[in-house]
Amino acid sequence: MTSRQGAVAEGTSAAGTEHVPLDAVDGVTGNGHNDGDLGRVEHYVAELRAERARRSADPVVKSRRYARGQLVVLAVILVFPWLPFTSFSVLGRANLAGQYALIATALVVLTGWVGQVSLGHAAFVGIGAYVTGIANEAWGLDFPFNAFAGAVCGALLASLLGMVALRVRGLYLAVATLIFSWTADAFLFQQEFLTKHSSIVLDPIGKPGGYPYLDFTSRRTYYYLIWAVVGAAIIFMTSLRDRKIGRAFFAIRGSEMAAASLGIDVVRTKLVAFAISGTIAGLAGGMLMVGAQVVTTDQFNTGQSLFFLAIAVVGGLTSLPGAVAAGVFFAALEEVFFRVPSIGAYLQLVSAFLLAAVLLLYPGGLAAIGRAFGERIVDFSDHHVRPRVGPVLRRLLPWRRSDPLEPPDPETKEERGVAEVTGRPRRSTRVDTETPEASVIEVGGATRPRRQLPPIVEGLVSRLQAPIERFRANRMAQRQVRDSRQVIDFAAALRPPEEPEEEPEQEVAVDLEADDDEALMAWETLKLADPDLPASTRDDRRPLIEVDGVVVRFGGLTAVNDFSMKVCEGEIVGLIGPNGAGKTTSFNSIAGFNTPAEGTVKLYGLDVTNFPVHLRSRLGVARTFQAIQLFPQLDVFDNLLVATYLADQSGLFGSMFLTGTSLFQEYESRRRVREVIELLGLEDVAHRSVADLPFGVLRMVEIARALVTGAPLMMLDEPASGLDDTETERLAQLVRFIRSLGVTILLIEHDVKMVTGVSDYMYVLDQGTPIAQGTPDEIKRNPAVIAAYLGESPDDVEESA
Amino acid sequence: MEAITSILLSMPLVGAYAIFGLGIVVIYQASRVLNLAHGGQAMFSAYAYFSMTNWGIPPIIAFVLGIAFGGALGYLVERFFVRPLRPVSQTAQTVGTVAALGLFIAVASRLWGTGGERIPGIFPAGAIDIGSTQISYAEIGVFVVMLGVSAALFVFLKFTDYGLAMRGTADNRTAAGLMGVDPDLATSAAWVLGGASAALAGILLGAATSIHPTTLSLQAIPAFVAALIGGMGSMPGVLVGSLIVGIAQGLAPVLPFTEDIEGGPQLILAAITFMVMGSRGETIVAAGDVRAGSL
Structure with missing residues (x-):
């Protein structure tokens, strides 16, 4: 039903576009579908809908879609006191x-x-x-x-x-x-x-x-x-x-x-x-x-506290428009009961009852009702109203000055060309990835992709270029000062690569576009420049993690006893051991989730034994969790976006008052996340809720999140647990691939095969005590390790050997 | 001397808070929901008892019926305000009990007015002299009943299969279901039990003082603190918590810092709450109480 309405609406608007040539310039709505062919129009509408669904999680896009609705609300609010019934x-x-x-x-x-x-x-x-x-x-x-x-x-x-x-x-x-x-x-x-x-x-x-x-x-x-x-x-x-x-x-x-x-x-x-x-x-x-x-x-007693929470809950608890709607709802309720004296005495009763009813019938509150309703009307407004109003409005806006009488500027023309050739709207991800040169603009001297930001933000960004550039230069200086003190420059993750064509991962990124599976196959076939690091040169490399004599006790239980290890720059280090060997405990004392009773943990040469978790992350450590810890309220894209927290230099006030810096940082953060998503081939799930995704994909998302941080050191806590053999194989490829990006990796596993396959150096724990270390080949032959895994004593193994 | 008298006088409060607190903990243990409607249920049951005695039903029978009524209320709250919200979140379930509380207060105000009532007790009238003041049999009764109830609950939860089923259900509904426990039934049973104990405390406390739709509903608030001090889990913990909270409340009017301050009892209670939070906070977290996205 909805789709047909949409199609009809599109049909009328398409007919209307013949008289408004400007529409052809507009990437989203025009594009030569003005021939009245209903089949094509329907296809087009379906495409648009899918595209919107893909991008609906993007707050910037969302705000644009609702902008018109907001104007209507604003108008109603402004004229309300002058209405006759007020x-x-x-x-x-x-x-x-x-x-x-x-x-x-x-x-x-x-x-x-x-x-x-x-x-x-x-x-x-x-x-x-x-x-x-x-x-x-x-x-x-x-x-x-x-x-x-x-x-x-x-x-x-x-x-x-x-x-x-x-x-x-x-x-x-x-x-x-x-x-x-x-x-x-x-x-x-x-x-x-x-x-x-x-x-x-x-x-x-x-x-x-x-x-x-x-x-x-x-x-x-x-x-x-x-x-x-x-x-x-x-x-x-x-x-x-x-x-x-x-x-x-x-x-x-x-x-x-x-x-x-x-x-x-x-x-x-x-x-x-x-x-x-x-x-x-x-x-x-x-x-x-x-x-x-x-x-x-009376206005501030405990009962009122509960009532206030009730308002927020009726509004949907996470939604600001919902909060406003709920405020209006309860105030209107009071007015109704005030107006009708015969029921006036039942206000309290009815409010309590309504709270219960809303809560039980619509746990998502008024916001959920509004969303359900909004989905039905958005199609109409996008296809029908926009082609008529859009061009007029847009002509008034300074940053969209394309005049139908003048020839379109080359950039627009090229975009249009692309859209026509591929038969897709310009904003599709596909078009952009296939022809990157069509979608980049010069901003601040560097090359950046331009899609995703609506024109209004783009305009703001371009106007604020000069001050931003000054600010960036200023910050760059600050950064250099900090770099000299060995602090990780997370913001680097947000800067586009200097020479993108020459980076090996770019090659892979192109291959990734085909398909998730093919992309992973590509890693296997592509000989990545990833030689094993010989153990003999270990001492020449800079140690990133140094654990020295760590003892962790839980009450009377000594979970880890006198554990020492070292992870050097560029290595993949495996830490293995049977279940209950104390792997995760050691891991957590490096990441800061427990405090060792004895011993020291150094990260990047700095003693962090008593540092809280978030400060260790600030030194440049990213991690994943054995039991996946994604943020269930956010979709995949936003989950990754959280990981730009350290790289994003904007502050509280910047975020709130929308300064140029914060816009710019937001833009860069999103670019960074898209980059990683493309790198790992997660495009298809980018805007899916993490609650709907299979376990293997969630693992991938968690690793992607660690990658987004830009930390040079990544710690993976049993990433293969819960994965089948094929997935484990892919994971091993992924780990090597991540290392090829210049990330040092500490890998905790009990899957010995996988770890020996990827590691340069290994440590083995058993019952809280380190029993062996060495290259994978040494570990595979080590009798103590074999004994620990097969349950024999070292002597038995030696004898049988 | 004055202090000792005050402590003795606060024993009925201790008893009431303990009965409230036990109900709150039983419900929390079985469903991981903080029943904010607990006081409301107590108040509503006390009014039901009041109406029944007005109809000429002898207090002792009305008392039993009132407790049964409280159990039914507990079932209804769980069935209609909590269970439907279980798939949403823990917060939503707790807010569901807020809706129930609002409804109880509103309905009670409509049915019985907001003037407050005195209700007949089940204990004989009269009092014992202690020092310069008296303590009534009704007040002593609250304390004695509390001792009995907590012993019975303790045995029930600790040593019977039903108690085990309830605790198991709270930890893992699916696993409990696989073990042959009907999780919904176990949860309902806990709410019935909690509701009945709320009614018990409501009627006893109401008989010792008076009943009022809002006041009696809010009298369960210190019981939340008592339950919190006990860690929301252990029966003896609740009793200790009730002792602390009840005595602190009773002592507030005679303590040098708080005797002249309006709201002194509340101030002391808040101080206790935040001290408990400060000292217990870490253990609460370490106990794995918080799971990812549990709210």
């Missing part, structure tokens, strides 16, 4: 909806994204409101500074809670926040010094009749104010979500271990989330005070 009472509810939306936004950030359940947000809202009162009355701060003071105190209180509750999570945190809210209500909000200004007189800004004139007692003025705040919060938080810090949030929610192994400072990031959430909640409290100019403790 009475004084309705306007009041609209303001309430804004307040709810703001509070729900705070909860979405903390609970939805970072997974830190909060049953205590009423406390932050309350402190925001009371401090706003104090700021206004006692400190003489006018709006908006009084509300800012409230927001800052909200952030402080939330950080305080975050700090004391940092070591717990999940339900324990829920209890802690519940108690916190309960205490705030019973103790904090009973304190005279805090609540004595619970009723304020807010001076209007400006003079009546003058401009600007903000009279806060006017509901209409307040309406625009609160919705502007909501809008700003949504914009900044969306921007945050789709960049480095937001991804770190989702990573922490998915797996704290994996997040830390990618260099994310879990503790600090959680605190940041608490602070951001507290800021928004405090601001909401301030706006509450500004709106009503009087507050009571």
Whole structure:
């Protein structure tokens, strides 16, 4: 049904395009399908849909698709106070909806994204409101500074809670926040010094009749104010979500271990989330005070905390538009019950019932309902509206100045040519990979692919080139300073290779395009420049990992006893041993997941024995996990994107306020991830949820994630466990391939065949004690090793030999 | 002396928190859900008991019926607010209990008003003099019943196959199912048990003080702390936790730091909570409580 509607819509629009030649220039919608051939159109629509499905996970693309919908929403919000049915009472509810939306936004950030359940947000809202009162009355701060003071105190209180509750999570945190809210209500909000200004007189800004004139007692003025705040919060938080810090949030929610192994400072990031959430909640409290100019403790009790969480949950918990929708929903509910006196007394009952109903019928909340509905209308808007409106709008935009009267510039022409030859829309991945020269532009002197970014971002990027270049040069200098101190330059991973044609992996990358299987075959047939490193030259190479006499105890059990090893630059070192030999324990003490009782661990010559996980990652160590630790809320592409955390130089404010640097870093990060995806042939699964993928692919994704970090040292924890023989064989190829990219590898396995096949040097553990080391050939002949695996004592083996 | 009296006076609170806490732990052990509706269930059952005594049913029979009613409530909460959300996430299940709590408070406010009620007790009226004050039989009753209930629960969970089935189900539903345990049945049984104990605590506490839709629902909050101190897992842990929480609450009005502070009990409770969090945090994590994407 949907497909037919789409086809018909496309048919009409295609007919319309004959009169608008400009459409032919537009890569996505035009492309010569204006002959009215329904079969071709249907095919085209199917292609577009598939393409969109492939790219729907890309936040940049997503934001573009919804841009029109956002314009409509914005228009509705702007004219709402002037509509005939908008009475004084309705306007009041609209303001309430804004307040709810703001509070729900705070909860979405903390609970939805970072997974830190909060049953205590009423406390932050309350402190925001009371401090706003104090700021206004006692400190003489006018709006908006009084509300800012409230927001800052909200952030402080939330950080305080975050700090004391940092070591717990999940339900324990829920209890802690519940108690916190309960205490705030019973103790904090009973304190005279805090609540004595619970009723304020807010001076209007400006003079009546003058401009600007903000009279806060006017509901209409307040309406625009609160919705502007909501809008700003949504914009900044969306921007945050789709960049480095937001991804770190989702990573922490998915797996704290994996997040830390990618260099994310879990503790600090959680605190940041608490602070951001507290800021928004405090601001909401301030706006509450500004709106009503009087507050009571009832508004901030424990019950309200639960209600606020209910709003966020009804909205879908991870979705910002959902939070706004839920705010409007609950405020509208109140208005309905206010209007119909006969049911007015049942408001509480019905709200509780609706919460239950929404939760049970639509666990994804209003956001899920909206998505289901949106999928049906998006086709229509894309195919029907766009060809008519698009060109007109686009002509007005400075960075899309293609005029139909002028000949199209060479670049566009070439793209169009490609599209026509292949019969595909220009934006298909296929076209770009086949003809890279058609899809690159000069940015900042370096060659970069240009697809993926929508024109509006492209325009911004090109305008911001000069300052970015200055900034980059500046940072380059900083980097050189740091390099001299032996710190790994992760940002290098984000820089395009200097001479791409000469790199061996480029050759492989071309071969990879055919097919996943063929690509792996290609590795086997392609003689990679990957000679075994002779053990005799070991001492000449720089050691990256040095483990010296490490002892790890768990209570009375000594899991690893006096273990020493060395991994030198460029090597593949295997660590094997039967199950329970202490392999993973040794591995974890290198990666920082346990602390040895004795001995030292050095990475890159630096003693890191007591370093936390994320700092070790910062030195340049990437790892995979025996039990796969991917981030279940993110798709494959975003999982890999999290790994650019260390390379991405943008900070919190850059992410939130969309500075040129952060855009540029985001762009580079995405390029890096696409590069690795192409390298490993993961294109087909790039936008699939990790929950749907088979185990073997997930292994590959985890290795890809480690590769994306750009760390020169990769530690693989039993990568072959759970793989069949063919997959193990491929994995061995992959390991050698990764080494050929210049990555040193430490491999932990119990599959002896695989390890002896790829390693340059091996260590063997048995029952927590190192029993042998040497080249694979030596290890294969070593009687102690044979005994450990076959269960005979070394003497028996020697005798039989 | 004053302090000792306060401690003695806080024994009923200790008893109530322990019964609440045991119910919370039983439910948590069986389904890994924090039942925030626990206080709501207690409140609702206490009101049901109140109505039954109003209809002329003798208190002792109404008491038994009220506990049965509490068990039924526990089953319904699990069946309609928690089980449907199991595929979504743990958070969603906990929020489901928030919805149930809201519904209980709302319905109770509609049915019985928000004025609060006094309900008849099952223990004889009267009191024992201790020092300058008195402690009623109803209050002593709460403590005694708590001892009995915790002993019974302990034996049930530790030494019977049903208890084993419940604990096994919490750890791994699939594996428990393969061992012949019906995981849904085991979970339901735990919720019935938890609901019944909530009703017990609600009625006893209500008889010793009074009942009110919101107040009684929130009286379970310290019990969460008690359960937390016990690590959400061990029965003796809950008892120790209840002792700490109950006595701290009872002492707040006489302690030098907190006697003049409004909300002193809550402040002490918060301090205890965060101290427990700080000291236990690592062990909680190390115990493998947190799995990837469990929230």
